[in-house]
Amino acid sequence: MKDVVATVKSNKIIAENVYMMTLTISENVGEIHGGQFVNLATGGGEHLLRRPLGVMKVEGNDISVCYQLKGEGTKKLSEAQEGQKLKILLPLGNGFPLEGKKKIAVIGGGVGIFPLIATIREHCADKEFYSYMGFRTKSAVCLLDELEKSRSLTVVTDDGSFGEKGNAVEAYLKDAAKLGADCIIACGPPVMLKVLKQKLNERANKIPCFVSLEERMGCGIGACLVCVCKKQNGENARVCKDGPVFKINEVNL
């Protein structure tokens, strides 16, 4: 975990209101795993909080993150020019634990697909990934080329404007029996994860399922206790430090 200065290599729109920024980091920050995130400064002095963004891709000294335009901070990020310097604290959080897993079902929704892409890229040499990606509508679909390393890719949209009409959870459940995955990883809007948990439990699912959560953060390193989620045992867990990846039945969704 290091706070370093990165140089913006590219910063472009990849879907409606969604951007991809690639940053070059010359310092050694250690290994970065799929499911981990960075805390990126917006470049605007009036924004005191960093933006926590899941890593989408690591290539040599370059790291790519994606973000949705939400407010003034992400607006400022979207204006960053090639060559601009931005401070970045990384790598943060735990990542998806896939040791010993061979056949992994990947369920992504909207801007939740990014940490899943990094995970597929990291492990595709010795693991099989079967991806189910859901988007709101055609204009929200992005980065399908980055998902090519999946053994299969199913894309659905809420309105049927791209791929089948439906959602990623349903799409996976339809295939679940014949797929026979030994692990599920998921990231997406809270409602998607909630439905996934409910459906898996209804079916007495025995396969380990890991979800990556999102929460408004302060420090990003576990000190300020801002980004907590509730565990099944009633205790709080820190999304930034104890997560962002949790076993689906370990947390309340």
Next chain:
Amino acid sequence: MADLNVNICGVNFKNPLIAASGTFGFGREYDEIYDISVIGGISTKGMTLEPRQGNPVPRIAEGRSVILNAVGLQNPGVEHFIKYDLPFLKQKGIAIVANVAGKTFDDYGAICAKLDGLVDFIELNISCPNVKAGGMAFGIKPESIKEVTRTAKSSLRKTPLMVKLSPNVESIPLNAQAAQSGGADCISLINTLTGMAIDVERRTPVIANNTGGVSGAGIKPVALRMVYEAAHSVDIPVIGMGGITCGTDVIEFMLAGARAVQVGTANFTDANAMPRILAETNLWLDRHGIKNINEIVDTLKLN
């Protein structure tokens, strides 16, 4: 390089930079980024007798040059601190300020009694704006400030007492004097200003608690004025905080009368904020040929 040691109520801080309560946990996380033994001290996460879960999320929002938080005193309880966190902090060789809160006068007395002699300072949190019972309720009126300070002080034989004042009050001078007359050994201020952030799409406050404590660079002018007022209304030392982001901010607070400072929100913006601010403070002192940082305290020349 100037001598940066400051002595407050007999406690030595190797430099006047103290991590502010609630922004630095119990030091472990920042110690993964830099060796926290370089800072003068740490004010711990606010502690209560029993563990507390705190408020629902979202607990944080951002405004221009400020943030708002409403964590609601989530903490593992004082016993957990004594067993697991205190030994870690002791080996760091920094001054340990235990920030404590309670729901009743008795709570404050009991928690102080548990920590007496174990830490370098107790900081009485009577100004947390984010919990319903206690906290803020004690910190608004001079009478209750004096009473809660007296209760805490009567439980302390060895450890000096710092009382943290709220800015959400009628009179800083009267409240500072109330703390002093209740037996406070020193005062720290300001805690956060109560505020609100609104999500226009959802038409709701961003923070689940609806209101939150405003902190960060944007509150510095208010904090400076209040620190100046406090320092000029009591005889006991004053520790200043509120929006400190760089070395000259430290100098400003010390000119206004603070004997030391606390750094909070800046840790979120820049995880290495405290070592950086320390280096910048040193540069200013060197540039002005000042050999001992204590020389600048309360040397503000009013117009």
